[in-house]
Amino acid sequence: MKKLLIASTALVMVAGAAAAEVKLSGDARMGATYNGEDWNFSSRARVIFTLSGTTDSGLEFGATFKTSDIRSNAAGTEDPRNGNRGTVFMSGAFGKLTMGDIASAPEELFGDLADVGYMGDDWGTQIGLTNDIPYLTLDNETTSGLMYTYSAGAFSVAAAMTDGHGYGSKMVGSYEEDTQAYSVAAAYTFGNYTVGLGHEILDRDGAGLDMSQTELAGMAKFGTTDVKGYYAVGGDENPVDDAIGLSVASAFGATTVKGYVQKVNFTNDTDVTWYGLGADYDLGGGAILAAGIQDDDADDTDVTANMGVKFKF
Numbered sequence: 001m002k003k004l005l006i007a008s009t010a011l012v013m014v015a016g017a018a019a020a021e022v023k024l025s026g027d028a029r030m031g032a033t034y035n036g037e038d039w040n041f042s043s044r045a046r047v048i049f050t051l052s053g054t055t056d057s058g059l060e061f062g063a064t065f066k067t068s069d070i071r072s073n074a075a076g077t078e079d080p081r082n083g084n085r086g087t088v089f090m091s092g093a094f095g096k097l098t099m100g101d102i103a104s105a106p107e108e109l110f111g112d113l114a115d116v117g118y119m120g121d122d123w124g125t126q127i128g129l130t131n132d133i134p135y136l137t138l139d140n141e142t143t144s145g146l147m148y149t150y151s152a153g154a155f156s157v158a159a160a161m162t163d164g165h166g167y168g169s170k171m172v173g174s175y176e177e178d179t180q181a182y183s184v185a186a187a188y189t190f191g192n193y194t195v196g197l198g199h200e201i202l203d204r205d206g207a208g209l210d211m212s213q214t215e216l217a218g219m220a221k222f223g224t225t226d227v228k229g230y231y232a233v234g235g236d237e238n239p240v241d242d243a244i245g246l247s248v249a250s251a252f253g254a255t256t257v258k259g260y261v262q263k264v265n266f267t268n269d270t271d272v273t274w275y276g277l278g279a280d281y282d283l284g285g286g287a288i289l290a291a292g293i294q295d296d297d298a299d300d301t302d303v304t305a306n307m308g309v310k311f312k313f
Contacts, residue, residue, distance in 0.1 A: 020053035031118045031290075031308015036301070042119065042308075049086075063088040095150030102147040104138040105158035105185040106198025110217040113228060113247035113260040116278025117292025118308035130274060130294055131260050133230055134243055136200040136213040137181035138162070145181065156187045179204045185215075192221040202238075209237040224251040234267070241265045254282040258292075272298045286312040 028045040052062035065086025087100035102108070113131040115121045121131050138145055138160060145162040162181045185198035195218050202211040212235035220227045226249045234240035245262025261275040278292025291307035 020051065023050040023052075024048070025050065026313040027311060028313070029118050029308060029310040031306060033119070033306040034304055036304055042306070059090060059092045061088075061090045095148060098147040098149070100144050102138060102145050102160055104135050104181070104198075104200055105147070105160045105183040106196070106200065106215050106217070107133070107135050107138070108147065108149065108158045108160070109156055109185045109187045109196050110198065110215070110219070110230065111228070113230075113245055113262060114226070114249040114258040115292075116258050116260070116276040116290075116294065117306040118288075118290035118310045119306050120310075131247065131262075131276060133215070133245060133262070134232065134240055134264060135215070136211055136234070136238060136240075137183050137202055154189045156189075157185070159184045187217075194219040204237075211238040212236045213238055213240065225249070239266055239268070241267045256280045256282075272296055283309075 024047065026045070026047045028043070030043040031041075032039050033042045034040075047067045048064065049066075050062070050064050052060070054060050063086055087098050087102060089096055089098040091097070110133070112121060112133050115131050145160055147158065147160045149156070149158045151157075160181075160183045162179075180203045181200070182203070183198065183200040185196060187194055187196035196216070198215045198217070200213045200215075204210055213232055214235070215230055215232045217228070217230040219229075227247070229246040230244070232240065232243040234242065243262065243264040245260065247258070247260035249256060249258040257277075257279050259275075259277045261273065263271060263273040265271040274294070274296045276292055276294035278290065281289040283289055288310050289308075290310055291305070293303060293305040295301070295303045
């Protein structure tokens with residue numbers, strides 16, 4: 001259960017001024033992972049700070065950041081994948097501006113396929129996409145960016161970019177000083193269905209190999225069952241020719257069963273299919289027992305699995 005810090009109510013400066021709030025929450029997990037050869041223990045605990053306030057004119061502002069992962073294999077403290085840079089935002093009738101550790105515009109609106117296991121989409125040394133949709137930009141990157149989002153009725157739009165100071169991602173595979181990322185996306189919701197379209201551009205001045213990618217996504221909800229699918233087409237020097245994926249998550253009381261499959265065709269005439277299956281059991285009070293198994297059809301790879309408990313505070 002989220003706790004409100006005592007100091008959060010001490011920021012009323014003058015009569016009529018809005019009070020700022022600081023909320024403290026967190027998440028943690030503990031369990032075991034199988035990398036295809038050995039079982040290993042894996043745990044993590046993080047504290048999440050959420051700051052919020054409102055100006056006299058009604059503009060909302062705030063920030064969110066996490067402590068470093070409390071684990072031996074955590075990345076460097078300046079890596080936004082740890083959440084250390086966090087995000088800062090301001091919103092109003094014009095929409096919402098967010099700066100910092102953001103996602104790409106398509107990922108902001110569409111997300112990834114259903115995660116399996118107690119580690120979610122963070123499978124440690126697991127090589128491959130697992131349940132991650134292969135977004136081209138701002139997907140586990142090592143730079144911060146600027147995001148704009150706006151919603152009006154059934155329509156939602158998003159646009160994101162970086163400043164070109166430095167960039168690194170799973171798709172690029174390296175850190176580059178003069179690379180800028182741009183992305184836009186739009187989604188339309190009608191009833192229990194959502195369809196969306198996104199486009200991403202990676203302007204790699206340092207490497208001289210520009211990349212692009214377009215994604216079409218669809219989401220649907222049938223009672224307690226959620227379905228998500230996507231189709232992506234790469235362009236320019238993108239190593240992904242095209243990709244397609246589907247996931248399903250269905251709840252039966254306290255139990256939720258999840259599964260996904262996705263196939264990526266690369267420009268070097270190779271292709272890989274990833275798939276996974278898992279289940280969560282809600283223990284109540286913010287604790288969930290989870291287990292999952294994942295595999296792919298690539299050469300020299302083995303089945304991986306993990307099982308454990310994840311917590312929300």
